[in-house]
Amino acid sequence: MLETKIEKTVGKLNFTPKQFLRDFGIIFAFLLLIVVLSSLNSNFLEYNNIINVVRQVAINGLLAIGMTYVILTGGIDLSVGSILAFSGVVSASLVTGDSELPVLLAVLVGIMAGSILGFINGFIIARFNVAAFVATLAMMSIARGLTMVYSNGNPISGLSDGFKFIGGGELIGIPIPVIILFIVFVLGAFILQKTRFGRYVYAVGGNETSARVSGIKVNRVKIAVYTISGMLSGLAGVVLSARVTAGLPQAGTAYELDAIAAVVIGGTSLVGGRGRLWGTIIGVLIIGVLSNGLDLLNVSSYFQMIVKGIIIIAAVLFDSKVNKG
Amino acid sequence: MSEFLELKGIAKSFGDVQVLNDVNVRFNKGEVHALMGENGAGKSTMMKILTGIHMPTSGEIFLKGESLKIKNPREALSKGISMIHQELSSIKDLSIAENIFLGREPVKYGFIDYKEMFKKTEEVLNSIGVALNPKTKIRDLKVSDMQMVEICKAISYDAEIIIMDEPTSAITDREVEKLFGVIRDLKDNGKSIIYISHKMKEIYDICDVITVLRDGDIVATKPTTEVSNNELISMMVGRELEDVFPDKNNVVGEPILSIKNFSKQSMFNDINFEVRKGEILGIAGLMGAGRTEVVESIFGLHKLDEGEIQVNNKTIQINGPWDAIGKGIALVTEDRKEQGLALCRSVKENISISSLASIDKYGVLDRSIENEKVNDYIKALRIKLHSKNQEAGQLSGGNQQKIVLAKWLMTSPSILILDEPTRGIDIGAKSEIYKLMVEFANKGFAIIMISSELPEILGMSDRVLVFSNGEKTGELTREEANQEKIMEYATANLR
Ligand SMILES: Nc1ncnc2c1ncn2[C@@H]1O[C@H](COP(=O)(O)OP(=O)(O)OP(=O)(O)O)[C@@H](O)[C@H]1O
Ligand SMILES: [Mg+2]
Numbered sequence: 001m002l003e004t005k006i007e008k009t010v011g012k013l014n015f016t017p018k019q020f021l022r023d024f025g026i027i028f029a030f031l032l033l034i035v036v037l038s039s040l041n042s043n044f045l046e047y048n049n050i051i052n053v054v055r056q057v058a059i060n061g062l063l064a065i066g067m068t069y070v071i072l073t074g075g076i077d078l079s080v081g082s083i084l085a086f087s088g089v090v091s092a093s094l095v096t097g098d099s100e101l102p103v104l105l106a107v108l109v110g111i112m113a114g115s116i117l118g119f120i121n122g123f124i125i126a127r128f129n130v131a132a133f134v135a136t137l138a139m140m141s142i143a144r145g146l147t148m149v150y151s152n153g154n155p156i157s158g159l160s161d162g163f164k165f166i167g168g169g170e171l172i173g174i175p176i177p178v179i180i181l182f183i184v185f186v187l188g189a190f191i192l193q194k195t196r197f198g199r200y201v202y203a204v205g206g207n208e209t210s211a212r213v214s215g216i217k218v219n220r221v222k223i224a225v226y227t228i229s230g231m232l233s234g235l236a237g238v239v240l241s242a243r244v245t246a247g248l249p250q251a252g253t254a255y256e257l258d259a260i261a262a263v264v265i266g267g268t269s270l271v272g273g274r275g276r277l278w279g280t281i282i283g284v285l286i287i288g289v290l291s292n293g294l295d296l297l298n299v300s301s302y303f304q305m306i307v308k309g310i311i312i313i314a315a316v317l318f319d320s321k322v323n324k325g
Numbered sequence: 326m327s328e329f330l331e332l333k334g335i336a337k338s339f340g341d342v343q344v345l346n347d348v349n350v351r352f353n354k355g356e357v358h359a360l361m362g363e364n365g366a367g368k369s370t371m372m373k374i375l376t377g378i379h380m381p382t383s384g385e386i387f388l389k390g391e392s393l394k395i396k397n398p399r400e401a402l403s404k405g406i407s408m409i410h411q412e413l414s415s416i417k418d419l420s421i422a423e424n425i426f427l428g429r430e431p432v433k434y435g436f437i438d439y440k441e442m443f444k445k446t447e448e449v450l451n452s453i454g455v456a457l458n459p460k461t462k463i464r465d466l467k468v469s470d471m472q473m474v475e476i477c478k479a480i481s482y483d484a485e486i487i488i489m490d491e492p493t494s495a496i497t498d499r500e501v502e503k504l505f506g507v508i509r510d511l512k513d514n515g516k517s518i519i520y521i522s523h524k525m526k527e528i529y530d531i532c533d534v535i536t537v538l539r540d541g542d543i544v545a546t547k548p549t550t551e552v553s554n555n556e557l558i559s560m561m562v563g564r565e566l567e568d569v570f571p572d573k574n575n576v577v578g579e580p581i582l583s584i585k586n587f588s589k590q591s592m593f594n595d596i597n598f599e600v601r602k603g604e605i606l607g608i609a610g611l612m613g614a615g616r617t618e619v620v621e622s623i624f625g626l627h628k629l630d631e632g633e634i635q636v637n638n639k640t641i642q643i644n645g646p647w648d649a650i651g652k653g654i655a656l657v658t659e660d661r662k663e664q665g666l667a668l669c670r671s672v673k674e675n676i677s678i679s680s681l682a683s684i685d686k687y688g689v690l691d692r693s694i695e696n697e698k699v700n701d702y703i704k705a706l707r708i709k710l711h712s713k714n715q716e717a718g719q720l721s722g723g724n725q726q727k728i729v730l731a732k733w734l735m736t737s738p739s740i741l742i743l744d745e746p747t748r749g750i751d752i753g754a755k756s757e758i759y760k761l762m763v764e765f766a767n768k769g770f771a772i773i774m775i776s777s778e779l780p781e782i783l784g785m786s787d788r789v790l791v792f793s794n795g796e797k798t799g800e801l802t803r804e805e806a807n808q809e810k811i812m813e814y815a816t817a818n819l820r
Contacts, residue, residue, distance in 0.1 A: 194690055197688060215650040
């Protein structure tokens with residue numbers, strides 16, 4: 001007992017500088033970013049601004065958590081933005097006018113809608129061996145189309161106050177979307193680190209053939225991760241509709257890019273098998289803080305796109321350098 | 326013999342893991358120099374320093390008396406050092422020719438001159454007697470042919486020093502003979518060969534000098550003629566090793582697994598056999614005889630055209646590996662890199678991955694049980710590692726093989742299928758594994774062991790099946806079995 005305890009601590013302290021950089025380098029990068037931005041603009045560290053940033057990152061955070069699961073298995077999900085829009089519109093439509101349903105039910109239907117689309121992604125990818133890129137690209141189009149058909153292309157407004165609370169409300173001073181993100185993150189990290197399913201996710205990404213031979217039902221794992229991604233996209237759609245107080249059929253366009261960027265910046269390998277959820281959250285924060293900071297500095301959004309791209313490349317280069325032998 | 330390549334005071338550590346301490350060794354022209362040592366002794370690491378894959382932490386390399394820094398494999402090649410790696414490393418979706426000429430493709434008018442490339446490849450292949458079409462994709466080759474292609478590639482650089490890291494672990498005896506022919510030619514042409522293998526016989530057949538490495542230190546360098554087999558083993562292992570094969574006292578009982586009319590197009594045809602409780606059943610044959618495919622089918626990896634599996638006289642259906650594991654069957658696969666391991670995950674995760682169902686509660690893992698069990702197997706198989714949280718890919722080849730074994734033992738099977746279980750494993754560890762096998766059989770469990778090494782088949786099996794070209798051509802009791810009979814059956818279906 002004591003022996004394993006000692007081993008545990010020693011095992012944990014035993015980092016080579018390289019491993020240390022690989023595991024925690026991103027935190028330093030994040031802190032550095034904060035120091036730089038706060039020295040450039042005194043408003044940056046104000047309570048209101050911080051709340052503003054975390055509120056903004058909540059949506060991308062939810063998407064990126066699902067995306068992490070998918071990428072860990074070696075896949076990719078391009079449909080998150082469209083699924084978000086679909087769920088957002090569907091749930092919004094349930095809390096307007098005469099057909100008003102209880103808020104919780106509307107939320108569940110939104111999440112369900114996302115889960116079903118995600119499940120379809122996973123089923124097609126696993127069962128028919130379709131490349132994830134292709135299957136989810138198709139779903140990106142299908143889900144957007146469904147959204148447009150469902151809403152006739154018009155925003156759905158006039159949402160009930162209870163529903164809007166999910167996006168705009170606060171609990172002890174913390175915005176509800178942030179609380180939701182926090183809960184999902186803790187749950188997501190717990191599942192990845194402590195459960196059998198989490199291990200299977202890593203194993204499938206690490207070596208799919210060996211995972212199959214080892215007795216893992218690879219197809220189920222794949223279907224599960226895409227369903228999770230769809231489910232969280234659905235949840236993100238609900239939160240977004242509640243925040244902007246309308247179901248917007250054009251919402252979520254190009255959101256998959258920010259989600260993938262956050263995962264990559266967070267150190268998860270695109271070939272699968274390697275990565276951590278907290279890294280993704282830091283990645284989400286880096287993207288959020290950066291665009292907020294640049295906003296405060298009056299940098300144009302066009303220029304911000306360039307900066308974001310450079311940071312993605314830098315993160316990937318850093319990762320491949322540190323991971324090499 | 327003139328001195329040619331020399332390592333002086335070479336040390337290497339990965340982080341705070343010291344792998345090589347103070348290595349001093351000299352390789353001469355026209356010499357086949359064996360590098361021997363236990364799994365994890367540092368052999369591959371030393372060779373990877375010579376080829377610029379790793380940089381030494383300290384020490385110097387001299388080539389023809391000149392100090393030399395080798396920063397990458399390309400540079401090593403330009404200095405005349407090429408290497409056949411322990412793990413197959415060809416690019417599977419490229420053709421044989423494209424692999425052999427990777428990075429140095431013949432060019433005409435700015436385009437790759439495929440005609441020339443195929444022609445040259447054909448020449449190289451012919452020169453060592455390999456009859457393969459240069460246009461074939463690596464993916465479509467048998468493992469033994471993949472290995473031969475890598476041998477061709479290393480030779481085709483016309484290097485002065487050719488390093489061979491376990492080149493024969495996946496090829497047949499006939500191909501070994503071809504390889505040895507090539508080695509003799511190279512030697513006559515004044516090339517220098519560094520040869521790593523765990524197969525004693527090969528060392529005595531082909532090597533002039535032996536250097537033994539133990540835990541990162543050179544134990545000795547001696548001419549082959551001056552070291553006896555036993556001496557060599559004790560230099561490697563650090564102790565005397567009486568018998569490699571343990572006394573067998575397992576008692577054979579009732580049939581536990583029966584295979585009936587197993588057939589699959591272009592793999593195997595009408596295979597019937599049974600294995601009994603407490604029995605070690607050996608399956609001999611040449612590589613490519615369909616043995617692997619048969620056991621993979623038992624394990625649910627292939628769909629049979631026809632056939633039936635009975636466990637304890639009851640016909641059962643196995644729908645996939647998960648199903649087989651649930652029925653107490655384990656398959657230690659022959660190819661660790663493809664089928665055995667997730668190299669980027671930890672040793673611990675790799676060992677426990679197939680047994681998680683037994684250490685979780687409502688899906689949540691009990692880590693202390695997991696750690697305990699994993700530690701037990703690391704100890705039992707003497708897996709050499711720094712920490713069980715280390716990535717599996719960082720372990721030496723033989724130790725990776727032991728992880729695969731540990732994984733399957735941990736599922737506590739009642740039928741253990743081993744496909745080339747000691748490939749790449751050092752002689753000391755081999756004997757440990759053999760002991761484990763006998764212990765396992767003594768508990769009344771059954772073992773099916775595929776092996777291409779006759780001594781292993783003869784030393785361990787209670788009964789031997791021989792396969793040839795997808796068919797069972799013979800069945801021998803332990804008493805009947807001998808090398809001649811096995812070879813006769815093994816070649817029965819070949820013209
Ligand atoms: N990249 C790495 N990081 C950490 N440790 C490593 C790395 N590469 C090798 N090692 C360690 O160095 C030691 C020597 O490994 P090496 O591959 O040289 O052994 P070997 O003598 O070739 O063994 P085998 O006979 O099993 O092939 C092993 O204990 C291994 O764990
Ligand atoms: Mg080695």
